[in-house]
Amino acid sequence: MAGFNILTVTQITAYLKSYIDENKKLSGIYIKGEITDFKANFYSGHYYFSLKDSGAEINCVMFRSYAERIRFMPENGMSVIVRCDLSVYQKACSCQLYVYDIQPEGLGAKHLAFEQLKAKLEAEGLFDEKYKKTLPQYPEKIGVITSGSGAAIQDIINVLTRRWPVAKIVLTPVSVQGEDSPKQLISALRKQDSVIKPDVIIIGRGGGSSEDLSAFNDETLAREIFACKTPVISAVGHETDFSICDFVSDLRAPTPSAAAEISSPDINALRQSFDDNIGWMRDYIERKCDKYADLLSKFTSVKSKNFTDNFLLKYQNQLDFISEKREFLFKNLLLSKESKFSLALAKLDYNNPAKIFSKSVCRIEKDKKEVVSAKKVFPGDSIKIYFSDGVLKATVTEKEEGGPSF
């Protein structure tokens, strides 16, 4: 075998995998087939199954994060369309589909178109949160685009009559189903946005079959809504129905009634808030006036003429008291300072070594020890007498007991 380029099994499968993965035609594809060998792994939450038709069969895996999102449980024998990537499971060198979404085939091509358009607009950023406009809190003109005879407009009128009769509804009637419907929806939207100029636009219709709602999945309508300068609330069908219109609008309401509710404040709550505010302002101004009246009455009271005198007297007394007290404190302070000072002086003086040798005082030492009593000295003792200006060495000749007798 020398001379041949020998590959390992791992190498050839890795090559095959990268060859397939690089092929853009094999990712994001839609495959139609019948489900067999369906298994939902209890622990991992992943789905494993095969898709087959009369000619072939292919393994599929759908990871939990995607499996969690589908609204129905796939079953063996079910005809479906899956959105997936084709890739290679290297351990078995098996080609398989990595599935992101499963739709029952019964819904047909319309649904596929819906999914494709949704993915496309989403990729273009038409559904981005950053483009969503803020709804006005107190709309005075509400534009409505729906059928002039359907339940939707009645529901909206009912809710607004109860919640926010302040508003004016401007309805542009359109047909909300049928071939001509998207075109009418688009021109109504243009008219609302550029001529009627309401504070908010509600676009929608009541419930119906998915076929009935399909006008709201029109791509041009979606782009028109996106370009709209007025905030748009979408309310198409029932809570469970989702349309392209819902995704691109600034807000999706589950039903037309809900749209009316979301677009309007509650008049009763607002009334209450005005009442509360007037009460608050009144309280505030009364408090403020009281404060000033109080202040004023201290100077000019009509009821008691001598109030001012009393007030002044009281004030004067207080002042006197305070100044007296201050004087007293001040004196005390001085006194205590003074005594402290003399004490300190005395202390300083006492420790002054020169003081020992002051004129009238001398120090007497015997055997190098200070003598403070005559009792310790006897005739014949040698003593030293220290004066401030000299030292005398002396011998005691005589001693007299008792105090000095000058």
Place this chain on the structure above:
Amino acid sequence: MKKEIKFEEALERLAEINEKLESEEISLDDSIKLFKEGLELSKLCQKKLDEAKLEIEKIVID
């Protein structure tokens, strides 16, 4: 004051008045002026709410 004041504007102005009233530095004169304005504004809004009647207009597309 404009007769046709928008709700949004009226409520903004009321919030502003409340804030000013609440600040301590304001003089009695100014606070009375603000109080009067706030009261008028509140009453105007309330009147608007009380008299409100849903108006419906149909404008057909060409």
